[in-house]
Amino acid sequence: MNTFECIEKRYSYRGKYSNELIPKEDLIKILEAGLNAPSGCNKQTTSLICVDDKEILDKLYSVIVPKTGNIAPAMICVLTERINAYRDKCFAIQDYSAAIENMLLAITDLGYASCWVEGHITDDDRICDKMASILNVPSNYDLVCYLPVGKPIETTKKVNKKAFEERAWFNGYKK
Amino acid sequence: MNTFECIEKRYSYRGKYSNELIPKEDLIKILEAGLNAPSGCNKQTTSLICVDDKEILDKLYSVIVPKTGNIAPAMICVLTERINAYRDKCFAIQDYSAAIENMLLAITDLGYASCWVEGHITDDDRICDKMASILNVPSNYDLVCYLPVGKPIETTKKVNKKAFEERAWFNGYKK
Numbered sequence: 001m002n003t004f005e006c007i008e009k010r011y012s013y014r015g016k017y018s019n020e021l022i023p024k025e026d027l028i029k030i031l032e033a034g035l036n037a038p039s040g041c042n043k044q045t046t047s048l049i050c051v052d053d054k055e056i057l058d059k060l061y062s063v064i065v066p067k068t069g070n071i072a073p074a075m076i077c078v079l080t081e082r083i084n085a086y087r088d089k090c091f092a093i094q095d096y097s098a099a100i101e102n103m104l105l106a107i108t109d110l111g112y113a114s115c116w117v118e119g120h121i122t123d124d125d126r127i128c129d130k131m132a133s134i135l136n137v138p139s140n141y142d143l144v145c146y147l148p149v150g151k152p153i154e155t156t157k158k159v160n161k162k163a164f165e166e167r168a169w170f171n172g173y174k175k
Numbered sequence: 176m177n178t179f180e181c182i183e184k185r186y187s188y189r190g191k192y193s194n195e196l197i198p199k200e201d202l203i204k205i206l207e208a209g210l211n212a213p214s215g216c217n218k219q220t221t222s223l224i225c226v227d228d229k230e231i232l233d234k235l236y237s238v239i240v241p242k243t244g245n246i247a248p249a250m251i252c253v254l255t256e257r258i259n260a261y262r263d264k265c266f267a268i269q270d271y272s273a274a275i276e277n278m279l280l281a282i283t284d285l286g287y288a289s290c291w292v293e294g295h296i297t298d299d300d301r302i303c304d305k306m307a308s309i310l311n312v313p314s315n316y317d318l319v320c321y322l323p324v325g326k327p328i329e330t331t332k333k334v335n336k337k338a339f340e341e342r343a344w345f346n347g348y349k350k
Contacts, residue, residue: 119264173311
C-alpha cells in the first residue's frame, strides 16, 4: 500500500475481530515497523512483546477489567524504559508513541485492524502492571499500551475530525 | 512509496538542505498526514504551523541559539494543547508524537528529509516560546517541536539500532 493511502486509511477499530490466526511473519513485520521509529538521542526506550499464544492471551484479557474493545488473535504490548535522553529530559512517551504509530500503519497496510489502548490500562487500577506480571516484565520497564491485532469483521466508522483550517496554518497562527 | 519501504527509509537527517522551494501542495500533504494521526479520545490536541516565508523563517532561525541542524526552505512547527482526554489524563504528548511520525513518513515519501527537533527548543532557555511569539501563537498552545523540510544534499548515515531480539519478544519477556 502507498504511504499516504495507508496514513489516510488507518483508524481506531473497536469492532469484533476474526479468530483467524496471524502469520508470524506479519507480526514480525509489524514489530519491525515499531522498532524502526525514531527515538530521542537514539535511546531506543521502546520494547515490544507480541502475544499470540491463546493461553497467555486469555490470561491477559482476564485482567483487563472492565473489558475494553474486543478480543483479537494477537496483541502487541508496548514497554518503555524511562531513560533520560537530553540533559534531564526523557522522551520515552514520544519514542513509544512514534513506534505505536508506525505499528498502526503496518497493521493497516497488511489488512488488519487495531486500536491504541493506553488510558484504560494505565489508570489508577494499574491493569498494565498485572499484564506486565503475566509477561514476566522486569520492573525497569513500564507496560504502557497494547494494540490488539486481527482481521476486522465489522464495518465501523472513522471518527470525525476538525477541518484542516482549524488545525493547520501557513506562516503564523491564523485561527 | 510502499508503507514498509517508507518506514524503513525514514531517518533523522542532520546534513545540509537544498535551497529549492517546496511546492505548497507537498507541504499540505505533509500537514494532512500529521492531522490524520490518532489522538486520545479524539481530542485532536495537535495543531501545525508550516513556515515557508523566507523572512519569517529567518526570524525563527535567529532565535534558535545555539544553532542546531541546518536551515531548510520550510519548517513545520508543532503546537499542542494540554487538554485532558480520559479522566484526568492528558495524551497530548502521545498525540503530537504520532502526528510527527506521520509527517516524517510523508516527508520521506515525497523525497524530502527532516529531523525531529524537540529537546533543544523546549529546554530551560525556552527557544520554543520565542518561536511561538514570532508566529503569534496564543498562550493556550505550547510550541513543542519543529521539523525542517527540504531536499537533502548530503549523504548521512542512519543511526545504528539494537538487534530485533534485544527489543522484541513473543509471548513474554525474553532478554
